Amino acid sequence: MADYESIATLHKHIPSFSPYIPVGLLPYLAFVLLTAVFGLAFYFSTLPKTTVPLREVAIASTASLLGGFGVVALFCSAGVYV
């Protein structure tokens, strides 16, 4: 391990941390994604029951994917920084 002084100077000079998604956008992203999930879930409930549930699986997977990101964004905007 490099000695303390060198890691301190390295820490000072490297570019600051920046997240993939800007933090200011997270509340809006949470709102948009979760409303989309709500809408998709409602649509899912209206779908007919078919033997090969292609449509249901497609809707369910997009809804859960969007919901995954939406819940993480929601937690962060609520102050629980996950």
Added chain:
Amino acid sequence: MAELWRSRASYILLGLFASSLVSAEHSFENTAIVRSVELGGALTHVTTTYAVKALEHDSSIYTIALSENEQKNTHWIQAKMKGQTVPLHLEHFGLNPNTGAYLYAVEFPTALKANASANLVVETVQTHASYPWPEVASQKDIQYLKYEADLFVLSPYPTSVQRTKVKSPSPQIGSYTTPKDMEAFTTDVPVTKSGSTVTYGPYSNIPASTNREFVEEKQKHIAVQYNYPNPVLEVTKLERSAEISHWGANLNIQDNIWLHNAGPALKGHFSRLEFQSQNYYNRLSPTTLVSLALHLPPGIRDVYFYDLNGNVSTSRLRTTPSVPKGSNSNQYTLFEMRPRFPVMGQWNYSFTLGWDSPLADYAGWDKESGSYIVGVPVQTLVPGAVVDEAEIKIVLPEGATDIQFSPPFPAVVNSVSTHITYLDTTGRPAITLKYQQLTDRHTGMIYVSYKVPLSAHLTKPFAVATALMGVFVLAFAWRRVDTRIQK
């Protein structure tokens, strides 16, 4: 350079331990030693200046000695050449069983020629060196503390002149020892008091003192009883938890603090009437801790302060804007807190203080190694307090690998564990560092470098997505099951 230092150091080690007289080379002579003791509450700052004259050509390794009592209480030591800012490396040689003196060796940056002189400044911080005397005091009494020390500064080299100045924070000094039988060292009065300084010395012609004969026969003990005008504070336990979030770009620091008022114990019962009248006339006794002003880092938000009963609303916060990562600015957020009750002598108060801060102020991305480097401050200083036990836990994001950490001073114990919190699947790596007896000079940042690939970042949303998918699968199955009781 390192090899040369090691071989010379081991030569010294051999030389010192081989002889019972710990002055193997006699290559130095102290022309003057001045020890300045700044009395405090739980912390005592001692600055010893050695004016050194080299007797041999090319002398550069100088040995400093601390007596057994001093070493027991000393928890921070630094040596510098007078006028310079860079501290010198101190080699610890430990206790010499023949003499009971702890030895440290320091190498001068430039070797001294014969009869050349240099000034070495050794700063130490002692903890728990003063104790309340008398041990009980009522709400109205003055707070007296007593500091005990050895009269002579030990040194393996002979000393021409030596003096010790004991500086009290207030001119009210209850009593101080007058050493007897000092004719060998001084013809004048052995101790003088002027204002708030008690001066022991100057004493002349002290021989090499790191030997049993001197320590047992010539060494004297002194004690000074002084008025300390502020509450004596101790943090018996500090648990700091620093949690890093990459999705929220946030560093949360939470301190669980167990505060103890180490002043004289309260005599009798707490009288609210007495307390209120003292408060009204602004004549609060220093045995009572009513409020504390802490300097928190700049740029923090969402500060919370609660104890076992719940939120403590008696506090004021004045924030300052964020400063860039790694800058040496002296900006701070002022947090004026009032514990839920006035903390009298020997009473305890425990609370939790935490805040969120932008991760960009503490962490950076190193492109060459592909890792993140974060700096976590070791402690928030409680003014004048000693931290008896500290445990600092740094929680890294989930899926962090290649973890390396470097603290500013070595920890007693390090460990890596797994910490599980919201939306975790595999858990987050957590580094725990334990310290003892931290003083106001133990500041600095613990640097941790770790790598988190994009896939590790995505485990969180995917975990939530899987849970939601599970709900959808349940709904899918539910729709196809006929739950009617009657058709």
